[in-house]
Amino acid sequence: MSADPFHLAWFAADGFGVKSWGKTFSGRGGQDWADPALWIDLAQALERARFDFIIIEDSSYMPDTYGGTSEAYLKTATATPKMDPSVLAPLMSHATKKIGIVPTMSVSEHHPYGLARTINTLDHMSQGRTGWNIVTGSNDNAAKNYGLDDWLEHDERYDMADEFFDLACRLWTSWEEDAVVLDEATGTWGDFTKVHTVDFQGTYFSSRGPLNAPQSPQGLPTFVQAGGSPRGKKFDARAANAIISGVEGGPAKMKAFRDDIRAQAALAGRSPDDVKVLYLISPIIAETDEEAWAKRRRQTEFAEAHPEIGLLHLSRHSRIDFSQWDLDEVIPEGTTTNGHRQQLEQCIGKTPRQILREGFGQGNFEIVGSPDTVAAQLDEAMEEVGGDGFLIASRDLNRRYISEIADGLVPALQRRGVVREEYSHDTFRDNLLAF
DSSP states (O other): OOSSOOEEEEEETTOEEOOOOSSTTOTTTTTSTTOTHHHHHHHHHHHHTTOOEEEEOOOOSOOOOGGGSSHHHHHHTOSOSEEOHHHHHHHHHHTOSSOEEEEEEETTTSOHHHHHHHHHHHHHHTTSOBEEEEEOOOOHHHHHHTTOSSOOOHHHHHHHHHHHHHHHHHHHTSBOTTOEEEETTTTEEEOGGGBOOOOEEOSSOEEOOOOSSOOBTTBSOEEEEOOOSHHHHHHHHHHOSEEEEOOTTHHHHHHHHHHHHHHHHHHTTSOGGGOEEEEEEOOEEOSSHHHHHHHHHHHHHHHHHOHHHHHHHHHHHHTOOGGGSOTTSOOOTTOOOSSOHHHHHTTTTSOHHHHHHHHHTTTTOOOEEOHHHHHHHHHHHHHHHOOOEEEEEOSSOOHHHHHIIIIIIHHHHHHHTOSOSSOOOSSHHHHHTOO
16 A cells, blocks of 8 residues: 555546537537536536546637548547636536636636636635646647737747746735735725735736735645646746646656656755646546456447547647558657647657557556456555556546546545545645645
């Protein structure tokens, strides 16, 4: 058993859109995708299971990288439709009391003042349970929606993110913690001497400030990021409270990634323990190991019969049209992108068929079995890696899978003593940093 408990979170891949349709347990997912009921059910179930937080992924463009059109994306409801997670987030937080809710918002698509104001509002409304999943943008279709030809070059987007982050943090703290005095004797609600302009002038952004509302319960929101490139990891180490990573290469590479992040955080003047690395997994769970492996085989057969679905995602994120290669043609060295570089780098030298098989099975880190079997696998992996936890991800999200995780896997983990049974704090950051 692991010496320390680890954290659990949920990554809502493909954001506020169609989560499941046309499958045995999809219910009315195709028709009712805009109804927030599924999301509220998810938040309440994961809170009962004592998850730390839920990330709602987002993007603001119609994808058309695969084959050069949006046909396949719309036909399969892959990464479209998609709506604004900052509107969904307060509905989820209102229906819960402890779990963190993290909308995704891009530094390329917002001004720091507007984003800081939105997140500050959400943190007040959730009583200190709002996070910000910081992304820089990657697809030029989104840039065109905002009147630009393309986004900045990959590494410069992180330079912009650094400046954006610094300005937003100054805005969030432009009211001192005790600026609201509520002195009825003098009729003073707030002390103007404790509210300050920021007078920020940078390369990419400027703002007078202050925000026109007090500091929220957390002061600063809880920051989540997923940069896997060298420049992305540098940003992670200075800014993020939780970092999203893959499990490519299994526990040995997972540990190497975490060790690197912790070392960079220390160099940035932060405590490494204040930066949690959580690994994306999609466990396949059933009543018995045999049933789980049968489910995995069915899912593999479906994925191999419909390879375009996996390639739609690869094309969208990498900005490389994977339809240009035969399924058994090797992705050549020298293929480059201004999109998600880490994802593309993992594809070089492999065939699309190999990528899909490895991606579906999560490389050499298979997580398949009964709740007790999977709990043992995750416990063993965390013991080898050293921390800090896992992000459950499922694009084909339905209530049955939510129950398999919240009511099946988590109790098995709790029996092993490796995840929390109760929240120890009221705010998101305090629970995340509790261990």
